[in-house]
Amino acid sequence: MPVTTIEGHEIHVDAEGFMTEYDEWTEELGKALADAIGVELTDDAWGPIRFLREDFKAEGGHTPTLRRVSTVGGFDTKKLFEMFPKKPAKKMAYIAGLPKPAGCV
Amino acid sequence: MKNLVILGGGTAGTMAANKLRKALDKVEWQITVVDRHDKHDYQPGYLFIPFGTYTPEEVTRSRRKYVSDDIPIVYGDIDRVDAEARTVSLTNGTVLPYDQLVIATGVTPRPDQTPGMDDEGSWYVDVFDFYTHEGATALAKKLETWKGGKLVVQVVEMPIKCPVAPLEFVFLAESFFTERGMRDQVEITYVTPLPSAFTKPICSEHMGHLLTERKIALESDYMVERVDSAEKMLVSYDERQVPYDLLVTVPLNMGADFVARSGLGNELNLVPVDKHTLLSRTYDDIWALGDANDIPASKAGSVAHFEIEVFIDNFLEHIAGKPLTGSFDGHANCFIETGYGKAMLIDFNYDTEPLPGKFPVPGVGPMSLLKETKVNHMGKLAFRWAYWNVLMPGRPMPIGAAMSMTGKDVPVA
Numbered sequence: 018m019p020v021t022t023i024e025g026h027e028i029h030v031d032a033e034g035f036m037t038e039y040d041e042w043t044e045e046l047g048k049a050l051a052d053a054i055g056v057e058l059t060d061d062a063w064g065p066i067r068f069l070r071e072d073f074k075a076e077g078g079h080t081p082t083l084r085r086v087s088t089v090g091g092f093d094t095k096k097l098f099e100m101f102p103k104k105p106a107k108k109m110a111y112i113a114g115l116p117k118p119a120g121c122v
Numbered sequence: 123m124k125n126l127v128i129l130g131g132g133t134a135g136t137m138a139a140n141k142l143r144k145a146l147d148k149v150e151w152q153i154t155v156v157d158r159h160d161k162h163d164y165q166p167g168y169l170f171i172p173f174g175t176y177t178p179e180e181v182t183r184s185r186r187k188y189v190s191d192d193i194p195i196v197y198g199d200i201d202r203v204d205a206e207a208r209t210v211s212l213t214n215g216t217v218l219p220y221d222q223l224v225i226a227t228g229v230t231p232r233p234d235q236t237p238g239m240d241d242e243g244s245w246y247v248d249v250f251d252f253y254t255h256e257g258a259t260a261l262a263k264k265l266e267t268w269k270g271g272k273l274v275v276q277v278v279e280m281p282i283k284c285p286v287a288p289l290e291f292v293f294l295a296e297s298f299f300t301e302r303g304m305r306d307q308v309e310i311t312y313v314t315p316l317p318s319a320f321t322k323p324i325c326s327e328h329m330g331h332l333l334t335e336r337k338i339a340l341e342s343d344y345m346v347e348r349v350d351s352a353e354k355m356l357v358s359y360d361e362r363q364v365p366y367d368l369l370v371t372v373p374l375n376m377g378a379d380f381v382a383r384s385g386l387g388n389e390l391n392l393v394p395v396d397k398h399t400l401l402s403r404t405y406d407d408i409w410a411l412g413d414a415n416d417i418p419a420s421k422a423g424s425v426a427h428f429e430i431e432v433f434i435d436n437f438l439e440h441i442a443g444k445p446l447t448g449s450f451d452g453h454a455n456c457f458i459e460t461g462y463g464k465a466m467l468i469d470f471n472y473d474t475e476p477l478p479g480k481f482p483v484p485g486v487g488p489m490s491l492l493k494e495t496k497v498n499h500m501g502k503l504a505f506r507w508a509y510w511n512v513l514m515p516g517r518p519m520p521i522g523a524a525m526s527m528t529g530k531d532v533p534v535a
């Protein structure tokens with residue numbers, strides 16, 4: 018696994034830059050990761066990010082899907098697209114320091 | 123006597139029932155299958171109905187005929203599972219107690235989950251699914267007389283059963299219109315919530331060209347918010363509009379509503395299980411097989427088949443009070459119809475993406491992985507025979523439950 022340094026912290030990431038060690042993440046790092054992909058983390062945007070972190074842990078290591086963030090987390094999908102444009106599921110996972118959500122063939 | 127109740131007598135329920143009947147003592151265990159009705163559809167056949175390759179009647183058989191005679195089938199709509207009392211209630215009032223429960227009630231397309239999709243006057247008029255018997259049949263009728271225009275093939279959200287079926291539909295449609303001499307009157311667009319048509323790198327490298335070659339437009343990362351049936355267009359959450367004359371959609375796929383009512387499901391009514399053992403993550407007397415569970419493998423008949431081989435061993439160990447040693451690897455094996463009488467074949471699991479090579483005999487085949495051939499297409503059509511004659515009765519298949527790396531060309535890093 019490659020190691021990279023963000024804001025003076027060494028973190029483990031995969032080939033696409035998604036963090037691979039849940040416990041290496043801090044909110045400060047989350048902010049830096051958001052900056053790196055041009056997302057502004059407003060107070061509203063922190064809600065879904067914190068939900069992703071908690072849900073991942075509770076569900077035994079699954080990055081929640083966009084549907085789960087809206088139906089279980091209670092966040093409006095349209096707003097998620099505004100806060101994390103174009104690829105909200107992927108961007109939220111990146112910022113929250115979680116594996117990229119699984120795709121298919 | 124103990125009761126094993128199997129909910130759903132489709133692909134997974136039928137295979138599990140027949141195999142367990144052979145493996146379990148008849149005096150000790152009674153097996154009961156519950157399903158709504160006697161119609162068992164070969165669902166992969168739905169893909170071919172719109173193009174007239176199969177008639178609607180050809181894909182349906184009697185459920186009773188494929189479940190071993192010594193297993194009773196109770197017909198009725200499942201209303202609820204009481205996991206504490208260990209009972210299943212049907213809407214007709216029947217209550218079935220169980221010692222072990224298998225949930226194999228699959229997933230169904232839910233057009234009602236996308237606003238505007240099943241609007242009266244447009245659903246089955248210019249908006250269709252092909253994931254149900256009714257949808258595929260209605261679409262066949264439509265295509266018989268359709269004069270052309272904008273055809274949009276769209277997937278609402280993953281996971282769906284048979285994730286390659288929408289792409290197969292696109293390829294078969296393209297070849298269908300070409301053969302009818304009307305290809306230049308049809309504009310085809312494929313709309314997907316994923317970042318591209320094929321998302322695994324090697325698959326994408328081998329198949330990505332098919333869309334461009336056949337002049338099929340791609341709209342990716344598309345999360346549909348609603349269907350505007352009056353204006354005839356899809357509208358996404360980020361406000362991209364895709365106009366259509368004919369929309370063929372794969373609606374959101376959800377598990378059965380009784381799963382949610384019983385408090386046993388996730389946000390898509392899928393039952394959370396351990397992805398290697400298939401035992402519920404909450405109850406140690408509930409298993410979920412086939413499309414109904416939440417394992418991160420493709421929802422396909424082939425996956426259900428491989429999964430059940432592992433499940434049988436685990437089930438026997440479990441009732442004997444032993445630790446579960448069977449570990450499912452997510453093995454899937456899918457034919458992908460590419461039109462013009464050809465198909466591709468992919469073989470993969472949780473950890474290994476689809477790779478090129480020969481299958482099932484290394485170096486020989488006769489099938490080729492990730493390559494368009496006529497033999498693969500024959501394989502796809504032969505799958506229907508194998509489904510009824512080998513898979514359902516629980517006869518051994520020449521392909522192992524665990525994926526094999528022999529015969530696959532592994533890329534050099």
Ligand SMILES: Cc1cc2nc3c(=O)[nH]c(=O)nc-3n(C[C@H](O)[C@H](O)[C@H](O)COP(=O)(O)OP(=O)(O)OC[C@H]3O[C@@H](n4cnc5c(N)ncnc54)[C@H](O)[C@@H]3O)c2cc1C
Binds near residue numbers: 380
């Ligand atoms: C268009 C299409 C093409 C496909 N192509 C392929 C392919 O090429 N290869 C492949 O491997 N797979 C393919 N599949 C997928 C395959 O058909 C499914 O993965 C498989 O049938 C899943 O089996 P299952 O037993 O989990 O669910 P099902 O076979 O759907 O069985 C579920 C059963 O539960 C019953 N049930 C549900 N709810 C209730 C209730 N409340 N009360 C009573 N009964 C209930 C239903 O009546 C049904 O009989 C395709 C599917 C489709 C739709």
